[in-house]
Amino acid sequence: MPSNSSDGRVRLGPYQRAAVGVLLLPLALIAAQSVSPSGTSQSQTQSQTSAAPNQPGQPLPNQPPDQAQPPVQPIATPPKPLIMIDPAHGGSDSGAILNPTILEKDVTLALARRLRLDLGARGFVAELVRDSDQNLSSDDRAAKANAFHPALYVCLHATSESGGVGVYTAMLAENGETNGPFVDWNTAQFSFLPASRSAQQDIAAIIQKSGMPARSLATRLRPLANLTNPAVAVELAPRKADVSQLLAMDFQENISAALANGIAQFLSESKANPGASQ
Amino acid sequence: MIPRQFFITVTVLFVLTIAMSVYVWQLRRRESRSPRLPEKTEHVAPPNSGSMEQVTVYVAYDTPGELREKSLSIALAAGRQQRAEGLLRALISLYTAKDSSHPMASGAEIRQVFLVDPGLAVIDVNSAFVEGQISGVLPEELTIASLVQTLATNIPELTRVKILVDGKEQETLAGHADLSGFYDVRQIAEVTKELSPQ
Numbered sequence: 001m002p003s004n005s006s007d008g009r010v011r012l013g014p015y016q017r018a019a020v021g022v023l024l025l026p027l028a029l030i031a032a033q034s035v036s037p038s039g040t041s042q043s044q045t046q047s048q049t050s051a052a053p054n055q056p057g058q059p060l061p062n063q064p065p066d067q068a069q070p071p072v073q074p075i076a077t078p079p080k081p082l083i084m085i086d087p088a089h090g091g092s093d094s095g096a097i098l099n100p101t102i103l104e105k106d107v108t109l110a111l112a113r114r115l116r117l118d119l120g121a122r123g124f125v126a127e128l129v130r131d132s133d134q135n136l137s138s139d140d141r142a143a144k145a146n147a148f149h150p151a152l153y154v155c156l157h158a159t160s161e162s163g164g165v166g167v168y169t170a171m172l173a174e175n176g177e178t179n180g181p182f183v184d185w186n187t188a189q190f191s192f193l194p195a196s197r198s199a200q201q202d203i204a205a206i207i208q209k210s211g212m213p214a215r216s217l218a219t220r221l222r223p224l225a226n227l228t229n230p231a232v233a234v235e236l237a238p239r240k241a242d243v244s245q246l247l248a249m250d251f252q253e254n255i256s257a258a259l260a261n262g263i264a265q266f267l268s269e270s271k272a273n274p275g276a277s278q
Numbered sequence: 279m280i281p282r283q284f285f286i287t288v289t290v291l292f293v294l295t296i297a298m299s300v301y302v303w304q305l306r307r308r309e310s311r312s313p314r315l316p317e318k319t320e321h322v323a324p325p326n327s328g329s330m331e332q333v334t335v336y337v338a339y340d341t342p343g344e345l346r347e348k349s350l351s352i353a354l355a356a357g358r359q360q361r362a363e364g365l366l367r368a369l370i371s372l373y374t375a376k377d378s379s380h381p382m383a384s385g386a387e388i389r390q391v392f393l394v395d396p397g398l399a400v401i402d403v404n405s406a407f408v409e410g411q412i413s414g415v416l417p418e419e420l421t422i423a424s425l426v427q428t429l430a431t432n433i434p435e436l437t438r439v440k441i442l443v444d445g446k447e448q449e450t451l452a453g454h455a456d457l458s459g460f461y462d463v464r465q466i467a468e469v470t471k472e473l474s475p476q
Contacts, residue, residue, distance in 0.1 A: 096413035159414025161340045173462040220456040235415045
């Protein structure tokens, strides 16, 4: 039984104290959970969370203006556009045997390496689908290029016939079946064709300006149809059927510079008009 | 004792066997010494069974990379498929001729053309056709456009064309032109326009 002391306080017996302790324990636990490990209460944490969207330099709503820190603009460096260069053929697939000593796969790899340097000098990032004499199927090439999401894919070819430089886009009659984010592999390029044609026109125009004959055509050439980004193929052709010209330093320098300028032209246009990229 | 007739028969047969062996040995020797004639791989034109007709074909020119319209007078059969085969064989004979504008191997041949309604043509070429094809995006595109546009011009209801090699589907013509799908006649018409002399 509780007994009243002389100072007016109620005194509890040992069993009564234990009973009160058991009854108050859940309340104590609830109170402990509502306090964060750092010692701040939940209400304090919520108020900080709601203030989080404010930029570091911006004053908080309840902060007086004179105490606000000066606004600091974040330094945003836009990512450099990535260009995927695909030297066609490779490994056991030599491509066209241009003459007994010159194979298409070697011409395309040499030009691809030069083009990577030229694009780098213009402030772009260029990756090669193959940088050695290796076998790659057209599906492997498309998968690799699609994984990088490049701003432009350029496939390089070479032929012995002197028909000028050809710039090609995929020949697709209609779009295949799409299911949400999944697109038909054989017509994956379809929605990117307007951008690819824009790149084709820019590249062909710059090549012609540099004094080489160039033509724009559509073709059924793998893996152009399987790419989910703007994509073109460029086929070099010698002047006057002199195949050895294809590996000549000055010829490769000229064509690489023209290609790099054409690609830069396309990328500057697509930057100015981003809606045209698809 | 062995009868006399039996002994004579066995002796005659033995002598004949020896004589035949010597004869066969001599024939084989003569055959191995004589020079072998080269196998004839040239395309053999089918007999002209139909009436002469004026047709339009599209001829590829590797230099400067063009497709030019040309009128030919050829004998065509009455059947649709035979007509299609005749057309393409006349075109290929231009490419296998000497000083061709778009050279092909002398054995290059159109095996068969199947016309499947609605609007599909299947062209079956032989392996010599593919082996003699110049490799390259443009040379292969010229071959395809030449075949498809020639067929489409003379068979107006055509919408799609499929190309087989020795009756089987092949990935590419000579490393570039994709043969795994169908060629759309309208798109080839656009390519033909681009490849026509300006």
